[in-house]
Amino acid sequence: MTVPTLVVHPTADTEIRRHQATEIAAAFGADGVTYLEVPGAPHYLNGHRRAALDQVVEWLRRRVP
Numbered sequence: 001m002t003v004p005t006l007v008v009h010p011t012a013d014t015e016i017r018r019h020q021a022t023e024i025a026a027a028f029g030a031d032g033v034t035y036l037e038v039p040g041a042p043h044y045l046n047g048h049r050r051a052a053l054d055q056v057v058e059w060l061r062r063r064v065p
Contacts, residue, residue: 005033006059008052010041034059 005028009021016024018037025035036055041048 002031004063005030006056007033007035008038008055009035010038010043010045010048010052012040013043015043 007021007025009018011018022035025033038045038048038052045052
């Protein structure tokens with residue numbers, strides 16, 4: 001697969017652990033998989049959505065002219 005793929009992991013998630021998130025990113029098998037973390041963010045990113053969105057926007061800016 002050649003579609004750029006972004007995995008955003010909130011590090012305080014109690015449902016998906018860091019090692020699981022990195023395994024998910026690795027399992028995509030796509031070229032250009034990017035794994036990003038949002039430090040201290042819980043599962044639904046409560047209180048950290050802006051930080052997550054900023055990372056997503058920056059990732060998109062590098063790919064969309």
